[in-house]
Amino acid sequence: MEEQQEEKIYRTFEEFYPYYLNEHKKLGTRITHFIGTSGFFIFLGWAILAMDPYLLIPVVVFPYAWAWVGHFFIEKNKPATFQYPWMSLKGDFKLYFQILSGKEGFTAK
Secondary structure, three states: OOOOOOOOOOOOHHHHHHHHHHOOOOHHHHHHHHHHHHHHHHHHHHHHHHOOHHHHHHHHHHHHHHHHHHHHHHHOOOOHHHOOHHHHHHHHHHHHHHHHHOOOOOOOO
């Protein structure tokens, strides 16, 4: 019988974020996430300026589509959002702004 490895349960974002970074190591994964998160802000701004609630659909769909491409086809892992949706979203934003500020890069440290 194959022994199953017990998954760690993350209770705080501080515990979770190193795991998040480990799941986003590859250049392509970070690029797809960066594109998706940039699209989030662009579509959100557009929806607000146009006062069009239908533009909120791509606010959600665009970033997840790009992120999942990175996970399924580049990183080849399961998105953390399935188990930790809010911490994963916070991780996406944190990594995005860390890349913009130069604290993180498109390649893992």
